[in-house]
Amino acid sequence: MVKPARLAVKAQLVIDGTGRRPIERGVVLVEGGRIAAVGRQAEISIPEGTEVLDCGAQTLLPGLVDAHSHASIIPGLGDQIGQLRQGPAPQLLRAVQNLRADLRSGVTTMRVVGEEHFIDIELRAAIAEGRLPGPRLLVATRPITARNGHGAALTFSDGEDEIRRHIRENVAMGADLIKLFMTGGTSSKGTAARWYAYSPQEVQVVVEEAHRNNKPVAVHAHGGPGVRICIDAGVDTIEHGKLCEFEDFAAMRERGTWLVTNNAVSGHPDGIEKGDGGVPSIMAKLKESRERSRQTFQAVLESGVRWALGTDSMHGLMWWEIAKVVEWGADPHDAILAGTRRAAEAIGMGSEAGSLEPGKLADVISVDGNPLADIACLQRVGVILQGGLRRDTLSDQ
Ligand SMILES: [Zn+2]
Structure with missing residues (x-):
């Protein structure tokens, strides 16, 4: 180098x-x-x-700091879970292209919140050693996902023993953080956005096991009772929060929980709409998410919760994430901080980036x-x- x-x-x-x-x-x-x-x-x-x-x-x-993305996913290709179920070869080919686009858009640090095959460990090393252009990576490796949950690709963690074993395996492989899929998600067919996968006891196990290993916990959660269960258990970041109410954000503020939010994958024409426009159950969830996005963001601002931005695999569109919240009333300087200093703080890189x-x-x-x-x-x-x-x-x- x-x-x-x-x-x-x-x-x-x-x-x-x-x-x-x-x-x-x-x-x-x-x-x-x-x-x-x-x-x-x-x-x-x-x-x-x-x-x-x-x-x-x-x-x-x-x-720029992208606080939530996935290296191997291209939403516009559709079936994001299917992309995560593939073998490592097609995933790595997409990742090389994606990470290059991210870096070219000014993203110099990125947190990868869920990959299979531990490809993110390899990508993190290749970038750190100068063998591959891309943002400096923090990686979650395999997400903790219930067999019937959103994000369930190849690795399932059901019950306290599997949760502990998978977290320990991830940490042994070099994970920087633990990712938990709590509620349903927009881009999968089967899961309602307010349904949640894990019991309060299981979430406590995730937090205890992760924190004992000095790893923060990032939780995919849109809305409903699952959000509060995670906040109460002491998770570090709530990701998305697209269906959260003001009271949820207020609870996060009280507890010191970060919100990492994003809009391009649901709101940009190259996102879920392009990839999964033909799937009615996904498009119904996308419609609700879009309709509520603006008012949800107002509640974010009014609540005083600490918030940062990510792209959720919309590679090269960090600028769009920042511009969108400005359109919705964020102060431009504050929105820039959400994609720089606050994003770095939210992912534990505040002293370096x-x-x-x-x-x-x-x-x-x-x-x-x-x-x-x-x-x-x-x-x-x-x-x-x-x-x-x-x-x-x-x-x-
Ligand atoms: Zn994501």
Whole structure:
């Protein structure tokens, strides 16, 4: 791998991801793959021999953090569970293409919340060693799923013994977190979105086993009583929450549970609609999810729950996730934080990624415009630095 250079990246505006006011005529100084300094060009002295990258009128931001995705899934191909039931070869071929698209869209860190065959362990290593372009990965490996639950592909965990055994196997293989499928989901035929798979005792077993191994628990949950069971059990993140009520979000705020939400897979034409448009039971659930999305997001904002964003396999569309919540009333700066610093915090990477601060990994992107005035400019990514390495110079082939 090329050794990270000493680099100064300049631009008209720097949004550093801490939440403080943007820096005009700013510069980010990078050394040894980490951020050495951030500030106004007039106030930061650039050591002699530093390579200078001038992004002109563009805006610098922290690399985007996708807090919820799957490497091997392409929703537009349909039958997502079927994709997870395949062998590792087709899954890896899709993953290589997907992770490249993610990185090219400015996502430098991603949490993968469920794969079979432990392919995410291999992908994480290949990316970390520079053999494969893609976001730095945190991986859940095989999700904990009931035989009759959403997300049930190849590995089923029924009863406390299987739950413990599978969590221990996942941890032994190198899982960074434990993923639990609690409620039904939109993209599977059989499960109602408010139905839930696991008893309160089983959820407590998941949390106890995961936390004893220092692994956070991320829970797929849309709405209904299953959400509260998970919050009460002390899970770390609720994923989706698309049918949650204000009281559910308020309970999460009280307990300190994160919400990781997403909209593209249900709302974008290339998502579930493209892949499973011909399946009436899926389209009925999609319709309810879409109709409620906006008001559910209002409840998120009003509740004060800590929230972050992911794409749920809509590779390359992190910008769309951020733009969509701005359309629904989020402050643009706050929405950017949901895809950078807060996303990093939600997945336990807050001390390493998500903001441009001295000591953190040098994950820096430039976008063509000012996203606080025009959020859609987040799709026009220029420079991409990941751990101080240029990634925007990858060929498109
Ligand atoms: Zn997912």
